[in-house]
Amino acid sequence: MAGARSGAAEAPAAGEKKKVVPVNIGVIGCGAWGRDTVKTLAQLPSARVLGVAEHYEPFLNRAKEAAPNAEGYSDYKQLLANKEIKAVVICTPTHQHKQVVMEALAAGKHIYCEAPLANSIDEAREIVKAAKAHVGQVFQPGLQHRSDPQRHFLLGFIRSGAAGRIFKARSQWHKKESWRRTSPNAEREQEVNWRLRGNVSLGLVGEIGLQHLDNASWFLKAEPVAVSGYGSIQLWSDGRDVADTAQVTVEYPENVLVNFEATLANSFDGDHEVYYGSDSGVMVRKNKAWMFREADAPLLGWEVYARKDAFYNELGIALVANATKLVAQGEKPAEEAPYANTPLFYGLEAFLHNTRTVADGVADFAENFDIKDTKALAEYVDSLHGALMPAATAIEGFRATVLAIKANEAVVKQQRIPLSKEWFAL
Incomplete structure (x- = not known):
């Protein structure tokens, strides 16, 4: 399954606590971005970091500090051989992505691959074709903003x-x-x-x-x-x-x-x-955004109540998710942007949720149907899209x-x- 379509996960019933079953995950490549990824995964209850792979020992040791329970591997092939690890995040240099992705797909792993996918069009195309051919395995490119709720709010606005x-x-x-x-x-x-x-x-x-x-x-x-x-x-x-x-x-x-x-x-x-x-x-700075109205622009209504911030000689109207709803309820919109986590956090959160959803779905399919019927399996996986969180597709x-x-x-x-x-x- 090459990526997830935009959609929201089904919410649990009122008063019901949804049990989070963590995904056993590994990180391949422990440079600066790889270590940030390990630290971010440590913040997510839906992740259990079981392995980190990096051939440069000082980087590997620093990554293990953020994931003390993870096994350290000097060769990523050893991490891929660990059958307990169900998903991997690939943080190697761009030109090394293809080989790692191909081997991870062959090992049956769900994959979050940092973007750009490759440094040549041919290799990027090979990666995506291979990902699409591995039905039942999530492949998510690292376009984190496509999972960011603030960006989805702005998308609808624009x-x-x-x-x-x-x-x-x-x-x-x-x-x-x-x-x-x-x-x-x-x-x-x-x-x-x-x-x-x-x-x-x-x-x-x-x-x-x-x-x-x-x-x-x-x-x-x-x-x-x-x-x-x-x-x-x-x-x-x-x-x-x-x-x-x-x-x-x-x-x-x-x-x-x-x-x-x-x-x-x-x-x-x-x-x-x-x-x-x-x-x-519309100006976007990290997880905040402002609208600057033209003098002849028609009134939208809600902007009268919205917070205004000065930018030199301009006045920016804060674009806050659910601000209109809050005003209608007589409440004051939050002074700060409601989404305080990083785009990487939201990207990994979506990947973990979608991996769990698809993996459980594939297991259910295997119990009731022929798992070798890839056409039927693909249709079944496609039917799960309504339960997936927004994420970039392959x-x-x-x-x-x-x-x-x-x-x-x-x-x-x-x-x-x-x-x-x-x-x-x-």
Whole structure:
């Protein structure tokens, strides 16, 4: 089963406590992101971390600190051989994803694979085709925002037309850091700094911008038609061949333009997105969002009661989930955004819930029908979608990866690339 469709899990009856049966899970790759993943899983009652795999011993030891009951493996193949572990999160470098995914699928594991799925379209396509062929195994790409409840609230708001016609968007990621990691071992330092090597790295727009660009495609409900890119090394002239400052403009149908820019040379104004509509602009910063109304925009009604925040000489109306309902009940909307966890938390939460739901469903099917009847099994698994939490599908992960690859290519070549529909097709 390659991903989950957008939907909400069925709620337990009033007064009934839903028993959480944790999923036995392992994490493969214990760099900085892998260790964050282990820490996040430790916060989720639906996860039982039984294994962590990393061939670099210091990273492995640090990961085990967050999961003291987990077995440490220097070879991920040993983790995959552990039949108690039912699911894995793949946090290896992008160019190593394919081999690990293929072996994890063959081992019968449910998979959460970080995005981008691969650093080439061919390998990303092979991954998704293989995932779709393994009926009854969850495969979820790491597009965490597609599981974030605040993003789902904003999705409905933007698509409802409340901001008018969205005609452009821009987003940025600014962080002053080198991206370089140090190691006393020269070979290890080369390995750990894979993001600085153009032969394997998708650069800032691929490794970071992928999430931003996927948000835009999702909110706009549109497929990109072309991408232009520019990039250069502005600060970190240390032998790398990946730009430390880059920007891309993605063209969508009806002349809608989305701009993403990133830099490792300056941290001012951080990480945010802005969607521009004919009636309002919408700014998103982490788990909070604001609407900036045009003077001639029609009244929606609820904004009269909403909290207002000043931004220089503009007044932003806080977009808070369920604010309209709260006002109608005579209650004051929360001052802070109601969803305080990270997108990674929500992505993993959805993966664990969907894995448990599908695994239980497959077990029920096997008790009553022929498990070798893959067509019937696929139909049965498909019938479970109403009970799944929102999560990115395999095809959504593939399309986001294709755009990331071509956006990086545009930066490297400093040119405009028309996007062929064939690239986005399996």
